[in-house]
Amino acid sequence: MPDSQNLTEAPRAETAGVAKAGAARPAPISAEANSPAVEFRNIDIAYGKFVAVRDFSLSIRKGSFVTLLGPSGCGKTTILRSIAGLVDISGGQIMIGGRRVDDVPIYKRNIGLVFQSYALFPHKTVFDNVAFGLKYRNVPKPEIKRRVGKALEMVRLPGSEKKLPSQLSGGQQQRIALARAIVFEPQVLLLDEPLSALDANMREEMRVEIKKIQKETGITAIFVTHDQEEALSMSDRIVVMNAGSAEQVGTPEEVYEAPATAFVADFLGKANMLAGTVSGSGQGTATVVLATGQTINVGCPRPLAQGSKVTVVVRPQKLSVGAAASANRLSGHVVAASYLGGSAIYEVDIGGKSSIRANAPISGRVLREGEAIDLGFDPEGCVLLDGDGRRIS
Known part of the structure; x- marks a missing residue:
């Protein structure tokens, strides 16, 4: 019913x-x-x-x-x-x-x-x-x-x-x-x-x-x-x-x-879901090679076998524009931008038919469609899912 x-x-x-x-x-x-x-x-x-x-x-x-x-x-x-x-x-x-x-x-x-x-x-x-x-x-x-x-x-x-x-x-x-x-x-x-x-x-x-x-x-x-x-x-x-x-x-x-x-990640807040493969892990972190070819480090509570398929979940609010002070950097270009007053939502093409959404405070001006953009986030600012779509804990 x-x-x-x-x-x-x-x-x-x-x-x-x-x-x-x-x-x-x-x-x-x-x-x-x-x-x-x-x-x-x-x-x-x-x-x-x-x-x-x-x-x-x-x-x-x-x-x-x-x-x-x-x-x-x-x-x-x-x-x-x-x-x-x-x-x-x-x-x-x-x-x-x-x-x-x-x-x-x-x-x-x-x-x-x-x-x-x-x-x-x-x-x-x-x-x-x-x-x-x-x-x-x-x-x-x-x-x-x-x-x-x-x-x-x-x-x-x-x-x-x-x-x-x-x-x-x-x-x-x-x-x-x-x-x-x-x-x-x-x-x-x-x-x-x-x-x-x-x-x-x-x-x-x-x-x-x-x-x-x-x-x-x-x-x-x-x-x-x-x-x-x-x-x-x-x-x-x-x-x-x-x-x-x-x-x-x-x-x-x-x-x-x-x-x-x-x-849960997708329904509650429409998180970014980035598919990747583990290239190494240890001491609470894992190195993941994304499908786009870019490499990031993410928090990981336990060691994972090299070659494990994972999904990195990153909330749009966890991404900052300009990656200088962040451990991870994703480069791309703006596909669409929406001005929200104190912040802007960017749809960003990061290559390999992958896109990512960022909801970031405005620093200076709102970037326009087609402009290059760097997005940064910390290893602790994401969640790692296994091949079955369950959080790794």
């Missing part, structure tokens, strides 16, 4: 994590105070013969902000749907607070949901949209009023209780959807591409708001996105997904600076 599909229609989405009408408020799902907030144990999710998620395991600590990042169809939204109970798993276990929940009904999982499409009731006021989950939890009316007011304060929309969703901007509607998801103090907050329908300025503002609210409430949040910048700027940990499996799990710095595979 494609990742781009909405988690559910609005009516069903509204009742996720909400007790049935007239029922008592569900007890929090918690078996052990020190248990992970959410834990996936070797889960599989299949649709007939198609396996969308395969042997996925992940432990998420309480109060953390974890992002599932990857291209469309990688399984990230399917995993999010499974936590909410909107998708059945084919194997494995899902735990919340130490208690298994994959066989627990949706309305008993005590989970808040925020959707790309907002999923607000158009005929209900802001107050009634935010209060929806509380009304079916037998919360007294004065307490409902207090909680709704507090939630609207948190999302910076106080005084909007009587408005309809149609009277709000897209960003304001997303804030109301967030208020509705946190008003009943769920154990876990799930966010499915919640910013993708907003313009660039509003997306940046909402990133800050969502992260701020998550920290203030201490809620455990699981965020799904294909946007690398969102993942890097908001997350405590990032799970890079590929073809239904986790390629790498780590902090934003870890997955960006030390990608575990060629897929």
Whole structure:
């Protein structure tokens, strides 16, 4: 099932994590105070013969902000749907607070949901949209009023209780959807591409708001996105997904600076991937002859056999224009240049049908197409992958 599909229609989405009408408020799902907030144990999710998620395991600590990042169809939204109970798993276990929940009904999982499409009731006021989950939890009316007011304060929309969703901007509607998801103090907050329908300025503002609210409430949040910048700027940990499996799990710095595979390196930040052959190694470095014929020295944690095929991963930001002070030098000519104010992005032909991208501060003027250029970088400023595309460690 494609990742781009909405988690559910609005009516069903509204009742996720909400007790049935007239029922008592569900007890929090918690078996052990020190248990992970959410834990996936070797889960599989299949649709007939198609396996969308395969042997996925992940432990998420309480109060953390974890992002599932990857291209469309990688399984990230399917995993999010499974936590909410909107998708059945084919194997494995899902735990919340130490208690298994994959066989627990949706309305008993005590989970808040925020959707790309907002999923607000158009005929209900802001107050009634935010209060929806509380009304079916037998919360007294004065307490409902207090909680709704507090939630609207948190999302910076106080005084909007009587408005309809149609009277709000897209960003304001997303804030109301967030208020509705946190008003009943769920154990876990799930966010499915919640910013993708907003313009660039509003997306940046909402990133800050969502992260701020998550920290203030201490809620455990699981965020799904294909946007690398969102993942890097908001997350405590990032799970890079590929073809239904986790390629790498780590902090934003870890997955960006030390990608575990060629897929992670290429997907997260579009790194330069330079194929080469080891001509010698020792004392923490390796000498690599690139396919272009140029020779560079790179950091290497262990000796490698001469003739080993490797790929050198260099981020565009690690390259400097002018190689005088750098251990490595790559010479070429500018194919294209983009001015970004304080820096410029250069596409550089380094020969042998190879090109490299540099994002470097501007020193003097921006070089023009066709001009010669020298790029430099340090041996520690790159990552070395083996012939199978895995980081050498």
